[in-house]
Amino acid sequence: MIRLAKAMARKDLTLVLARGNGLAQALLLGLLLIFVFSLSREAGQPVTPQEAATVFWLSSAFCQVLVFNRLFALEETGEARLGLLLLPAPIQAVWLGKAIAGFCLLLLAQVCFLPAAVALLGQDLSGPLTEGALALLLVDLGLCAVGALLGALATGQGARESLLSVLFFPLQVPLLLAGIKLGAQTFGLSLPDGPGSWLRMALAFDGVFLGAGLLLFGFLYSGDA
Amino acid sequence: MLHLRDVAKRYGAVPVIRNVTCTIHPGTVHLLLGDNGAGKTTLLRLMARLASPTAGTVEYDPPSRQCAFLGHAGFLYPGLTALENLRFWRDAQRLPKSDAHLLELLDRVGLAAHAHRRAAVFSRGMAQRLSLARVLLQQADILLLDEPGTGLDAASRTLLHDEVKQARDRGAAVVLITHDVAQDVRLADRVLLLRNRTLAYDGDVGGFQEAAA
Amino acid sequence: MPPSPRHIPTGSALAAAGGLALAASQWLVFRHAPVEATMGLTQKIFYIHLPLAWWALASFLVVFAGSILFLLRRNPATDAWCRAACEIGVLLSGLALLTGMLWGRQAWGVWWTWDPRLTTTLVMWFVYAGYLVLRGLDMPAPRKRVACAVLGIAAFCDVPLVFLSARLWRSIHPAVFASKGGGLEPEMKLAVIACTLSMGLLWAGLLALRTGQIAQEERIETLEGLAGQDD
Numbered sequence: 001m002i003r004l005a006k007a008m009a010r011k012d013l014t015l016v017l018a019r020g021n022g023l024a025q026a027l028l029l030g031l032l033l034i035f036v037f038s039l040s041r042e043a044g045q046p047v048t049p050q051e052a053a054t055v056f057w058l059s060s061a062f063c064q065v066l067v068f069n070r071l072f073a074l075e076e077t078g079e080a081r082l083g084l085l086l087l088p089a090p091i092q093a094v095w096l097g098k099a100i101a102g103f104c105l106l107l108l109a110q111v112c113f114l115p116a117a118v119a120l121l122g123q124d125l126s127g128p129l130t131e132g133a134l135a136l137l138l139v140d141l142g143l144c145a146v147g148a149l150l151g152a153l154a155t156g157q158g159a160r161e162s163l164l165s166v167l168f169f170p171l172q173v174p175l176l177l178a179g180i181k182l183g184a185q186t187f188g189l190s191l192p193d194g195p196g197s198w199l200r201m202a203l204a205f206d207g208v209f210l211g212a213g214l215l216l217f218g219f220l221y222s223g224d225a
Numbered sequence: 226m227l228h229l230r231d232v233a234k235r236y237g238a239v240p241v242i243r244n245v246t247c248t249i250h251p252g253t254v255h256l257l258l259g260d261n262g263a264g265k266t267t268l269l270r271l272m273a274r275l276a277s278p279t280a281g282t283v284e285y286d287p288p289s290r291q292c293a294f295l296g297h298a299g300f301l302y303p304g305l306t307a308l309e310n311l312r313f314w315r316d317a318q319r320l321p322k323s324d325a326h327l328l329e330l331l332d333r334v335g336l337a338a339h340a341h342r343r344a345a346v347f348s349r350g351m352a353q354r355l356s357l358a359r360v361l362l363q364q365a366d367i368l369l370l371d372e373p374g375t376g377l378d379a380a381s382r383t384l385l386h387d388e389v390k391q392a393r394d395r396g397a398a399v400v401l402i403t404h405d406v407a408q409d410v411r412l413a414d415r416v417l418l419l420r421n422r423t424l425a426y427d428g429d430v431g432g433f434q435e436a437a438a
Numbered sequence: 439m440p441p442s443p444r445h446i447p448t449g450s451a452l453a454a455a456g457g458l459a460l461a462a463s464q465w466l467v468f469r470h471a472p473v474e475a476t477m478g479l480t481q482k483i484f485y486i487h488l489p490l491a492w493w494a495l496a497s498f499l500v501v502f503a504g505s506i507l508f509l510l511r512r513n514p515a516t517d518a519w520c521r522a523a524c525e526i527g528v529l530l531s532g533l534a535l536l537t538g539m540l541w542g543r544q545a546w547g548v549w550w551t552w553d554p555r556l557t558t559t560l561v562m563w564f565v566y567a568g569y570l571v572l573r574g575l576d577m578p579a580p581r582k583r584v585a586c587a588v589l590g591i592a593a594f595c596d597v598p599l600v601f602l603s604a605r606l607w608r609s610i611h612p613a614v615f616a617s618k619g620g621g622l623e624p625e626m627k628l629a630v631i632a633c634t635l636s637m638g639l640l641w642a643g644l645l646a647l648r649t650g651q652i653a654q655e656e657r658i659e660t661l662e663g664l665a666g667q668d669d
Contacts, residue, residue: 007316019304083300170564174603223275
């Protein structure tokens with residue numbers, strides 16, 4: 001299973017990054033969101049850390065939708081999905097592979113979003129960085145668990161991106177709230193209760209959706225279509 | 226080796242096939258025939274367990290048997306090169322084959338010169354040959370081929386026939402859907418004929434030809 | 439086993455009984471229960487708001503349980519129940535949101551405030567409205583049923599997380615209001631219970647009625663499919 005997941009992730013990353021226009025669309029959309037939001041502040045007026053963190057996670061959430069939409073579209077052109085179903089490995093390996101590939105792509109996009117948020121929204125990373133990084137990884141993990149499970153939902157549909165956003169965003173509210181609070185802390189907001197409870201929230205979300213992914217992905221990714 | 230018992234498949238309320246009982250034997254080439262819309266592709270998908278029957282059972286004996294499937298779409302990633310495509314399916318199936326072996330396979334299907342070109346630029350015939358290489362790579366016990374000759378030129382067809390014979394000789398079971406009965410019947414050992422959504426004939430080629438005549 | 443339209447008469451009867459009972463409960467609400475001292479007549483919203491919210495949650499629970507059952511048994515009838523329950527759940531939670539906003543306007547002077555329960559209801563409304571969007575897509579029925587079942591399960595697992603996170607979020611802001619409910623007088627309690635039970639009857643009726651309608655719809659589509667085939 002791990003072998004197949006690795007092969008899947010490697011193949012997906014090759015296809016997205018080395019062929020075609022890669023992450024360009026997701027990156028541009030995210031950066032545009034950050035830029036447009038920066039217009040909301042008057043010259044000389046600061047954007048609060050929480051506002052900046054909200055825009056950062058909004059960009060990341062749109063990026064997640066585009067990334068997973070693309071990852072699952074890869075299997076459609078040559079009906080490769082059927083080929084994957086014939087493999088002797090458990091089909092959850094496909095879910096894991098997509099999640100890993102999505103995680104790498106999302107992190108890569110955030111490497112661009114973060115400096116953009118800092119520069120355009122006038123933030124500095126004055127909060128605790130270790131906790132910030134941990135928060136980033138935990139929230140990304142949750143986004144990828146959801147994306148890899150429900151991205152398979154829209155196979156063969158038109159207007160998938162809008163469908164996926166409509167489904168993903170409300171489901172991810174707890175995770176996004178955690179991301180925003182923890183991100184705000186990294187941008188210098190002090191949380192009275194510390195980051196502990198929000199990190200636990202992100203962890204709980206990850207647990208629930210990783211479990212759901214393992215249990216439910218097989219139902220979604222099947223040959224009957 | 227592969228048993229179908231009372232298999233039926235409906236899409237919604239529309240029956241596609243019903244009451245199909247047959248056995249696919251090792252070391253045998255089965256020709257699956259029938260008119261357009263007779264349910265050949267559906268039956269092949271059921272054999273591959275890509276679709277679940279509405280009624281009846283599809284059993285592999287022993288259950289660990291592997292099947293290779295070549296359908297209308299070749300399970301290819303247009304963005305990957307020919308070699309990368311084969312590499313992916315090799316890794317996905319944990320086959321202990323080297324890159325040299327993959328190149329040799331590409332050579333066998335006449336794509337050696339195109340190993341590093343993306344599948345997206347391949348013609349229909351080239352893509353089909355690449356898919357054939359993918360099937361050969363697997364050395365599966367069961368080969369399910371849905372009109373594999375489509376888009377192939379005469380030379381490639383000969384190659385296809387040779388490979389099917391080789392697979393049979395090493396003990397694989399082959400099920401072949403074809404529109405070129407006159408050509409492919411020479412290759413076959415047994416014939417399965419679908420008519421009126423069920424199996425109208427299941428027997429050796431000789432009997433089929435007599436009945437047809 | 440396909441879903442059956444035989445639920446339509448039962449559902450109609452139940453829904454009618456529920457409607458009458460709900461109307462009768464209004465007597466308890468306006469005559470029997472006293473007018474609340476601080477909020478006055480506005481507090482009467484509570485008697486309709488609480489049952490709406492409760493039965494909306496019950497609908498989503500039905501979607502959840504039905505979705506699990508569907509994935510295990512693949513019975514289209516179970517799927518029809520899920521679809522009906524979700525439609526009713528979205529309707530009831532939407533009404534609960536509206537009544538909650540009316541309440542908030544009177545009690546706290548704002549249309550909307552960050553209350554964990556209100557926020558959870560809104561987020562769930564979004565999630566299940568998304569489920570209905572998925573329902574409305576044009577994809578093969580077996581696939582759509584599985585997709586909806588998976589979403590139905592994932593959505594309900596999300597409810598506690600949404601509630602906890604909404605509570606956590608608020609605890610950082612100063613609380614703008616005291617928690618509602620609290621010390622109900624016996625007459626009020628009776629009125630709330632009567633309203634909740636009548637609403638339950640109406641809910642069960644609507645659920646059965648809608649399931650029957652869906653069954654009929656599917657039957658017609660099947661017949662159309664078969665007729666098309668014979669041409």
